[in-house]
Amino acid sequence: MTIDHILDDEPRRSIWLVTLADVMMLLVGFFVFLQVNPNVDARALSQSMREGFGLATDVPIALEANVVQGFAPGSAVLPPHDIAAWVRAVTTDPRTTVRVTGGTDGTPGDVDPRTQSGAILAVDRARAVAAAIAADVPAGRIAIDTRPGAGRAVQLTISYDGETR
DSSP states (O other), X not given: OOHHHHHHHSOOOOHHHHHHHHHHHHHHHHHHHHHHOTTOOHHHHHHHHHHHTTOOSOOOEEEEEEEEEOOOTTOOOOOSOOXXXXXXXXXXXXXXXXXXXXXXXXXXXXXXXXXXXXXXXXXXHHHHHHHHHTTTSOGGGEEEEEEETSOSEEEEEEEEOOSOO
């Protein structure tokens, strides 16, 4: 019997599978520890984990989204859309925020006419939608963002932002 014959008969496992199983067992043990230990302060634990991973603030949890489409190329004029009714229905919880993300389609014709900038047009579109919902959502709960190249639309994302401050 040769060494090749012995190695061929031996069952083998991929090394990544063993490593994955080890990580999963550690995670299960960690969560069991959290459930069993009544003295764990959840806020202190989450804060220390955020610091350990280099996150400065809480990351909001997205709950719902909607899109306002139909902007003309190079224009920030709000198309006919009943976004205010949707916002009123989904922002009843004061712990939520509305992120308004304006976009452009990335073509040379879909830019701000004065500055020839897609980013400025995306901001103008986001501001037009934010102004349309401002009567229904307090200003401190609206955040404006841009994503040039994402299409001639404005995306609204309702996020859980944590306990009220």
